[in-house]
Amino acid sequence: MSRRFYVTTPIYYVNDVPHLGTAYTTVVCDALRRYHLLRGDDTFMLTGTDEHGLKIERQAKERGQSPQEFVDAMSAPFRTAWPALSVEASQFIRTTDAAHKAFVQDLWTRIEKNGDLYEGTYEDWYCVGCESFKTEKELLPGNVCPLHQKPVERLKEDTYFFRLEKWQKPLLDLYARRPDFIAPATRRNEVVSFVEGGLKDLSVSRTSFSWGVPVPGNPRHVMYVWFDALTNYRSALGNGENTRFWPPQGKVVHVVGKDILRFHAVYWPAFLLAAGYREDELPSQIFAHGFLTVDGQKMSKSLRNAVDPIRLARELGPDVLRYHLLRAISFGQDGDFDHAALIERYNADLGKNLGNLLNRTLGLCSKLTGGKTPQMGARTPLEDDLVARVSAEVATAAEAWESLEIHRALEATWAISSAANTYIDRAAPWASAKAGDTARTETILASLLEVLRHLAVLAWPAIPGKANELCGQLGVPPIAPRQGSDLWPTAFAPRAGGEALGTPTALFPVIDPDRQKELLERLAPKPAEEPAPAAPAAPPKAAPPADASGSITIDQLTAVELKVGLVKTAERVPKKDKLLKLSVDIGEPEPRTIVAGLALTFQPEALVGKRVVVVANLAPRDFGKGLVSHGMLLATGPSEALHLATIDDAVAPGSRLK
Ligand code: MSP
Numbered sequence: 001m002s003r004r005f006y007v008t009t010p011i012y013y014v015n016d017v018p019h020l021g022t023a024y025t026t027v028v029c030d031a032l033r034r035y036h037l038l039r040g041d042d043t044f045m046l047t048g049t050d051e052h053g054l055k056i057e058r059q060a061k062e063r064g065q066s067p068q069e070f071v072d073a074m075s076a077p078f079r080t081a082w083p084a085l086s087v088e089a090s091q092f093i094r095t096t097d098a099a100h101k102a103f104v105q106d107l108w109t110r111i112e113k114n115g116d117l118y119e120g121t122y123e124d125w126y127c128v129g130c131e132s133f134k135t136e137k138e139l140l141p142g143n144v145c146p147l148h149q150k151p152v153e154r155l156k157e158d159t160y161f162f163r164l165e166k167w168q169k170p171l172l173d174l175y176a177r178r179p180d181f182i183a184p185a186t187r188r189n190e191v192v193s194f195v196e197g198g199l200k201d202l203s204v205s206r207t208s209f210s211w212g213v214p215v216p217g218n219p220r221h222v223m224y225v226w227f228d229a230l231t232n233y234r235s236a237l238g239n240g241e242n243t244r245f246w247p248p249q250g251k252v253v254h255v256v257g258k259d260i261l262r263f264h265a266v267y268w269p270a271f272l273l274a275a276g277y278r279e280d281e282l283p284s285q286i287f288a289h290g291f292l293t294v295d296g297q298k299m300s301k302s303l304r305n306a307v308d309p310i311r312l313a314r315e316l317g318p319d320v321l322r323y324h325l326l327r328a329i330s331f332g333q334d335g336d337f338d339h340a341a342l343i344e345r346y347n348a349d350l351g352k353n354l355g356n357l358l359n360r361t362l363g364l365c366s367k368l369t370g371g372k373t374p375q376m377g378a379r380t381p382l383e384d385d386l387v388a389r390v391s392a393e394v395a396t397a398a399e400a401w402e403s404l405e406i407h408r409a410l411e412a413t414w415a416i417s418s419a420a421n422t423y424i425d426r427a428a429p430w431a432s433a434k435a436g437d438t439a440r441t442e443t444i445l446a447s448l449l450e451v452l453r454h455l456a457v458l459a460w461p462a463i464p465g466k467a468n469e470l471c472g473q474l475g476v477p478p479i480a481p482r483q484g485s486d487l488w489p490t491a492f493a494p495r496a497g498g499e500a501l502g503t504p505t506a507l508f509p510v511i512d513p514d515r516q517k518e519l520l521e522r523l524a525p526k527p528a529e530e531p532a533p534a535a536p537a538a539p540p541k542a543a544p545p546a547d548a549s550g551s552i553t554i555d556q557l558t559a560v561e562l563k564v565g566l567v568k569t570a571e572r573v574p575k576k577d578k579l580l581k582l583s584v585d586i587g588e589p590e591p592r593t594i595v596a597g598l599a600l601t602f603q604p605e606a607l608v609g610k611r612v613v614v615v616a617n618l619a620p621r622d623f624g625k626g627l628v629s630h631g632m633l634l635a636t637g638p639s640e641a642l643h644l645a646t647i648d649d650a651v652a653p654g655s656r657l658k
Pocket of ligand 1 (some may be wrong): 292
């Protein structure tokens with residue numbers, strides 16, 4: 001039976017660029033949604049950006065931009081980042097959307113009518129990074145926020161208070177009646193003890209700045225950014241047919257980092273209850289995941305920016321990054337993103353396990369059955385064991401996906417692949433072929449192809465692109481979920497013999513030690529270095545440290561990735577006299593967009609077909625209005641008389657300059 005499944009990521013603050021932490025949550029939500037798509041469920045995934053508040057207003061001012069200009073420019077990279085990780089969200093919400101603002105004002109009015117908002121004055125410590133007031137006992141000596149490691153500010157102003165204290169008992173009742181409202185259990189216990197410790201009324205409006213949703217009837221106040229932000233989960237559904245995703249009709253899961261659990265598990269249900277939502281109209285579950293470290297180091301802002309998930313996806317393929325994130329980290333726990341482990345896992349799980357199973361099976365088919373599907377015959381105990389194992393792991397994987405134990409679902413899926421590799425060795429189709437026992441040989445190969453078909457489906461939520469390539473090689477149609485049709489494999493039913501198989505190619509070519517070394521040098525931040533910030537339009541970064549003679553090391557040189565690029569198209573950028581927007585082939589599946597200050601020297605047409613030198617690993621730079629540059633061209637001279645560094649036509653786009 002088709003169910004409804006609505007999953008949300010937090011909406012991300014636009015004072016930062018997409019990074020590995022936010023990529024992690026987003027990929028998790030996409031994988032969960034894909035699992036439900038496979039089951040034929042009616043699904044919806046929401047992501048977006050959180051654009052109001054003091055932090056944003058201040059940053060815009062520092063850049064000399066209006067808040068609206070700033071958020072328009074900074075939201076765009078989030079919209080483009082997630083599809084590069086094969087994330088297909090149903091909607092991308094921005095809290096500056098008019099419909100969202102109207103919805104928030106309506107929620108506010110409902111709460112006010114119910115008597116849960118009142119005016120007063122508030123004075124306390126405030127962390128702008130968290131956009132949250134802090135009690136003294138939450139601070140480190142010197143009044144420093146433990147999360148942001150920055151001193152908090154003393155704020156005193158007129159405010160509206162939300163009667164949070166009144167909701168203490170109903171919240172505790174809710175947690176008791178719905179034990180899985182907050183997950184994992186350890187996090188739930190933390191929230192319960194926090195609420196048991198007593199709730200104080202919450203300041204939910206501000207008068208000292210204006211970048212927020214105005215309070216209805218009192219525009220001197222703007223709403224507290226968390227009141228505005230949390231409401232996105234409901235405002236995005238509007239008042240039309242998408243409300244079918246809201247409880248009690250749909251299952252709603254909010255996936256959040258542990259740092260923002262309290263806002264979701266305490267404030268959000270309290271706001272909804274105060275606005276008149278019933279307990280069964282609250283979200284189904286708030287799931288708090290852990291924090292990632294990178295190669296064992298805490299993700300400081302600069303380190304976060306040094307590990308660009310989009311670049312990793314471009315280099316290794318989105319599925320490789322997705323698989324590692326989903327498999328290496330026990331969902332709900334803290335975990336480490338280790339670059340060397342990523343490559344090892346790629347070689348082991350993807351290359352040697354799944355990739356090899358496919359290779360061996362198709363290789364044997366092309367040798368022994370002329371590249372056609374073999375005919376399944378009588379099963380022996382070997383096949384019975386294999387089938388029993390597969391069906392047990394398929395059941396485990398489903399149960400694990402349902403309970404959001406994503407790493408366990410993938411463990412079960414890859415256990416099937418390991419079992420099939422062991423089965424080939426035991427069943428030894430080459431031996432039966434040598435003995436002329438065609439029926440037996442075909443039965444073994446047919447069983448293997450059926451396991452691989454199972455694997456394509458089971459792996460699709462994590463590695464959608466590769467799962468479909470796998471389908472192509474098996475000669476079966478790509479996975480195309482349809483509502484109401486459950487694609488989860490239930491029966492072991494090999495295809496008829498004599499059908500076409502696809503062309504075998506290595507699904508996950510092994511990364512040999514040389515390439516591994518080269519990749520690690522390029523992709524992994526060096527432990528001793530303080531990596532350069534990558535936020536768009538950030539202040540110019542310091543040159544890498546040179547030694548006393550001014551020399552740099554070979555490592556510092558190779559950190560800059562110079563590639564040959566072929567200019568495919570070039571056009572002027574409206575209202576920007578100096579800029580040209582180019583699409584440049586640098587040997588990747590899609591040409592890169594590069595925005596360069598070339599327009600005072602070159603006519604756009606003159607550049608098409610030129611082979612240029614591209615700095616390929618420069619952090620993306622946002623030029624606003626959705627225009628993001630992914631690289632830089634080397635040139636010399638003043639803006640009106642530039643000479644581009646070029647290379648002759650014999651060199652293929654994508655060649656590395658060393
Ligand atoms: N805007 C708020 C959320 C509002 S939701 C109604 C916010 N934004 S954020 O951009 O700062 O953070 C978004 C998410 O990224 C949070 O869930 C946070 O936990 C997550 N992460 C930030 N750094 C992280 C890691 N190092 N590891 C894992 N997740 C991390 O908070």
